[in-house]
Amino acid sequence: MSSGTDQWYDDAAGPVVRPYAMTRGRTVHAAEAKIDLIALVVARNAPGEGEPPDEDLGLSPEHLDIMDLCRYQAVSVAELAADLDLPVGVIRVLVGDLLAADHVHLHKPVPPAELPDERLLREVIAGLRAL
Template sequence: MSAEGQARSHWFDDEAGPVVRPYAMTRGRTTSAAQHRLDLIAVVVADARADDPAEDSTLSPEHVDIVERCRDTPQSVAELAAELDLPIGVVRVLVGDLVAEQLVHVNRPVPPAELVDESILRDVINGLRAL
């Protein structure tokens, strides 16, 4: 097989067509400014200002897909990665871009350490009943 044929087979899948590497989608970036907030269960919500992201020529098709998927139903980072068939790291960078552009916002889950313990609530209820 010629060098050109080997290169073509490396970048082309007969069934899938051209293969785009994840680093091409993120322009080689592995982090974004907002990535520290993006754990797997963080919920991504499309901003009301994101009317038609497809008209924004600065957004990639993956960016547009994320905004469109989150418009009607907020989605977790893990759900987006599964639905878009992209690695989590790529989705985090793309969502970070969208946060910076104010097209989406992220609702972080409450850390377990900040959740109220059920036994404390029971003690409060019992104390109120005792009054």
Template sequence: MSADGREGSNWFDDDAGPVVRPYAMTRGRTTSAAQHRLDVIALVVTEPHADDPEADQTLAPEHVDIVELCRHAPQSVAELAAELDLPIGVVRVLVGDLVDAELVHVTRPVPPAELPDESILRDVINGLRAL
């Protein structure tokens, strides 16, 4: 009990464990050093040489989790945020750190303006059928 007669306030929920603010995971940063622009649908892929991220003492546990999740199959930034139960902004910073460390790479979706016109694709299909 505290001096005023109330029970001491806990900074954690007994069921959830200790609370860590998202900015603590990113050390207060809202962007990564290289200013990577990551869409929520950008795919994160683990680099082949990133075989043991736990050996790197500079990585936070969340960094290691991202590398491990992306090792088996590419994951979108949104999927990583959902799987790790972290805000998108935090995941963007963490993924940016991993890109800088060359442990993952990001493939960005093709913008709709750069996709081929549907009529061109139909002409190609018709040309292939004619063969």
């Protein structure tokens, strides 16, 4: 590298922004909820629920990208990371910000301990067939 500015530019990708710059150096998010990789994120301002919060000065371009992806369908945290080409840790911080600002819903997966037992389901099916 010939100069200090070369390290901030990649010929293929363009200007490089470090992930911690997107989160303002934070590694944890503002929301108190644990954000799983398979948790589904849905924008509160889905079609018919009013205008998107584009005028909100507290939202970065990455926040707005997340809102756009989640506006019409639920998207998992892992899918957001893949679609936006950002690390999962950054997505968790940004989604946490949106949760704290009440811009998105988070649908958490059901823990395996709360799922019905397969044996019980088979007994229910057998009972229904007996009717």
